Amino acid sequence: MLSEQEKQEILEESKAYPHLQAVCVDALKIVQHHRGWVSDDSIQDIAGFLKMSVHEVDSVATFYSRIYRQPVGRHVILICDGMSCMIMGYENLYEYISQKLGIRFGGTTTDGRFTLLPISCLGDCHMAPSMMINEELFSLLTEEKIDELLKRYQ
Numbered sequence: 001m002l003s004e005q006e007k008q009e010i011l012e013e014s015k016a017y018p019h020l021q022a023v024c025v026d027a028l029k030i031v032q033h034h035r036g037w038v039s040d041d042s043i044q045d046i047a048g049f050l051k052m053s054v055h056e057v058d059s060v061a062t063f064y065s066r067i068y069r070q071p072v073g074r075h076v077i078l079i080c081d082g083m084s085c086m087i088m089g090y091e092n093l094y095e096y097i098s099q100k101l102g103i104r105f106g107g108t109t110t111d112g113r114f115t116l117l118p119i120s121c122l123g124d125c126h127m128a129p130s131m132m133i134n135e136e137l138f139s140l141l142t143e144e145k146i147d148e149l150l151k152r153y154q
Contacts (some may be wrong), residue, residue, distance in 0.1 A: 002045045006030055010049065021050050024060050028067050037068040065119060072115040073108045075153045078132040081118045084125035093129055096143050100150065113153070 002010075013026040027046045032038050038046075038061055047057040061067045068076070079085075079094055094105075101109050101116060108115040124130040127139030133153055138145070 002031070002042075002049055003034065006034055007049065021052050021056075024050060024052065024057060025064065025067075028057075028061050028064075032068060037071050039069075065117075068115075071108070073112050075113060075133050076115045076117060078117050078119040078122070080120075080122045080124070080128070080130045082121040082125065082128075084128040085122075085130060088128035090129045093131075093141050093143070093146065097146055097150075100146070114150075 009030045010023060010027045013030070014020050014023040017023050024046070027050060028038055031042050031046060035042065043057050043061060044054055046052075047054045050057070061069060066078075077097065079090065079097065081090055081094075097116065098104055101107075101114055103109055103114070103116050105116055105118050119132070122130045122132060122137060124137060124139050129141045130137060130139045131141060132138070133149060138149060
C-alpha cells in the first residue's frame with residue numbers, strides 16, 4: 001500500500017502534468033526515495049493509484065537504470081563505463097573498487113553499506129573517469145581519491 005505521504009507527493013508532482021499517468025517516473029522515484037527500492041508490490045500499488053496496468057509501470061521501472069527493482073545498499077556507487085571513462089582507466093578503477101568492497105557489479109556489501117552498479121554515461125566525459133555515489137558526482141578518479149570517498153560514506 002502506498003503511504004499517505006507517498007500519495008500526497010505523487011499528487012503534488014502530478015500538478016505539472018496534463019494526465020495522472022504522466023507522473024509514473026516521478027511516482028517510482030518517490031516510492032524509491034521512501035523505501036530504498038521499488039518492489040513488485042510497489043509496482044502494483046503505483047499502477048492502481050495511477051490507473052495504469054502493472055505491465056506499463058513495470059516497463060517504465062525496468063527501462064530506467066536508476067530505478068532499483070531489488071534492495072540496494074545505503075550508498076549506491078554508479079561507475080561510468082562510457083567510452084571516455086573506458087579510455088581513462090575505468091577498468092582498473094572498477095577492479096580496485098570491486099576488490100576493496102569484495103563485490104562485483106550488482107552486488108551489495110555484507111554490511112549493506114554499498115551496492116556497485118555500472119552506468120553507461122554520467123555526462124562528465126571531460127573529467128573521466130567518473131562515478132556517482134548516491135546523487136554526488138566524482139571525477140578524475142584515482143585509487144587514493146576512491147579510498148577517501150569510501151571512508152566518507154561510512
